[in-house]
Amino acid sequence: MHAIGALIAYMAINGGNLFDKLKKLPKGLITSVYILFVLNLLFYNRIYASEGMTVVQRLIDALFFAFFIFEQNFCDNRLFSMGNSQAMSYLGKISYGLFCYHGLVILLFTKAIEQTGLLNSELMVFFINPVLIFVITLLISGLSYKYFEKPIMSLRNRFKPK
Secondary structure: HHHHHHHHHHHHHHOOHHHHHOOOOOHHHHHHHHHHHHHHOOOOHHHHOOHHHHHHHHHHHHHHHHHHHHHHHOOOOOOOHHHHHHHHHHHOOOOOHHHHHHHHHHHHHHHHOOOOOOOHHHHHHHHHHHHHHHHHHHHHHHHHHHHHHHHHHHHHHHHHOO
C-alpha cells in the first residue's frame, strides 16, 4: 500500500503527462470519488463480508486515501481546501504524534477502563471511548509537538551541509 504513496510522490517530483492530466480532473469526477467513499463506508460490512475481501478492502482504502491526498495537494478543481482550515493544519502539524501515540493511548485507556466494567456497554464502545481516546491522543500529540518535535526541528538548520 505504501507503493501507492510512493508512486504519487514520484509523479509529483517528476511530473509528466499522466500527472498533468490527473491534476485537471473535473469536479464531477472528484465528487463521484467522494460519493463512492461514503457509500463504501455505509455498506462496509456487506462489501467486505468475506475474509478474502480483506486484501481488496486494504487496497481500496489505500486508493481512496491516496486520491484524497492527491486531490488536496495537486488538483486544480478540488471541491474544498482542507489547508484553509486551522484545525486541519494543526492536525497536520501534530500528525506524527497522532500516529505514534494512538496505539499506546488505546492500549492504556482500554486497560484502565477494564477495571470499571464499563468497557462493554454500547455507549462506551461506540461514543465515549473513541471520543476520550481521540482527545487524550490529541493532548499528548500536541504536547509532544510543542515540547519535543518542534524544538528538535528548529535545530535542523544548524546541521545543514554547506
